[in-house]
Amino acid sequence: MTRWAVLGAGAWGTTFAQVLADSDAQVTVWARREEIADRIAAEHRNPDYLGDHELPRSVTATSRPEEALEGADAVAVAVPAQQLRATLGSFTSPLPAVPQLSLVKGIERGTDARVSEIIAEAGRVDPALVGVLSGPNLSAEILQRRPCGSVIAFPDAARAAAVAEACAAPYLRTYTSTDVTGVEIAGAVKNVIAIAVGAATGLGHGHNTTASLITRGLAEITRLGVALGGHRETFAGLAGMGDLVATCSSPLSRNHRLGLALGQGLDVEAAAERVGSTAEGVATARAVASLAERLGVDMPITRSVVAVVDDGARIDQVTAALLSRSVRPE
The missing domain is CATH 1.10.1040.10 (N-(1-d-carboxylethyl)-l-norvaline Dehydrogenase; domain 2)
Structure with a gap:
């Protein structure tokens, strides 16, 4: 998994883009706001969320979701839970048939749906491809490359292991699980x-x-x-x-x-x-x-x-x- 798309350019999405870059991936962040995408692409910074912190050169960004998703080997989703269904529904095409890793921690109001369920439904993607990352993930510490551990869960153990390996930055110890729920x-x-x-x-x-x-x-x-x-x-x-x-x-x-x-x-x-x-x-x-x-x-x-x-x-x-x-x- 050498090419990742990250959907969401808030603090956690942009920080995770750094994690992926530090794991030797090429990363394209999708930002809803064009000015944020332009700053990340041109200056490798996201001052609205991360101050003057400089991102790795292998992180770029776009405000066009189809451009971020094109050719991606995997997708990380970092859109807030209550906005996710509408956001994915606004995309002109389904999410690509590659692993989808949810970074989102929430339950949808009105439906009581878990985020992995929203990604499968609104993103029009096979639920078997949808996994989640969780653990003590305070983004400000991860941005500073402080050591921490996280769990990556997919329905299939082999897919969980492959995605965890792709996210294993020097400071992020990844463990695997099949207990997505x-x-x-x-x-x-x-x-x-x-x-x-x-x-x-x-x-x-x-x-x-x-x-x-x-x-x-x-x-x-x-x-x-x-x-x-x-x-x-x-x-x-x-x-x-x-x-x-x-x-x-x-x-x-x-x-x-x-x-x-x-x-x-x-x-x-x-x-x-x-x-x-x-x-x-x-x-x-x-x-x-x-x-x-x-x-x-x-x-x-x-x-x-x-x-x-x-x-x-x-x-x-x-x-x-x-x-x-x-x-x-x-």
Whole structure:
């Protein structure tokens, strides 16, 4: 896989383009905005998202999706979950019949669809070709080439291994899985839990509260993932616990920062403005709660986040309600 197309020129998509270039690939990024594509192509920079950071010379860009996809051996998808269906539907041709690697962590509102399902449906591509990447992937650290691990899951183990090998930059250790559902659910729902943890921190609670929410959050993620057919062991690994800890603990996490702002008294709109970029957990929370209700899965932390971001509940009331739940076996 020497030629990659990356769909999406935000911080994570552009950072992953660097990962691929550092893995000896030629990379073309598709940017919705022509001025971003032009800056990447001419100057190898994306100042709107990455400041003055210089990208490898093997990374170029275009605002024409057909140009980015032409001749690609693989495609990485980094369009926000709530925009993905419309974006792929606007393309004049189906996605090419090559591996499609989702970098997106979210669930679609209204359909409760996972991102891999959206790519297959809206991109008009065989679901067997669609995989996901997840793990502790704070893009600012990866951009600085800090060591980290990630999981790449495809339905077929051989395809997962081939794509993982193609993404193995010196600082990115890739592991493989065939549990697409489990890896994808772990990556999506951890954003919701990170909002709750950030809010608790903003309210002035300490490490005991944070540890409790992370641990019980992992239990929620696992219950939902297993109910959807995921493998329980997935949630104890990089895609589950690893990603959850990073997202809940780091000030680099958009979802953690948004929760922190909520805990400090801002409403959802003001908190999102402070964060200044997409926090997928806000839109994902309702979809996750809908999935859980349909499957009969108990997810009290998720329901609490929905009460705040969708229904206008006060964050301090929600936290009190979580801590006052009846005694039950763990």
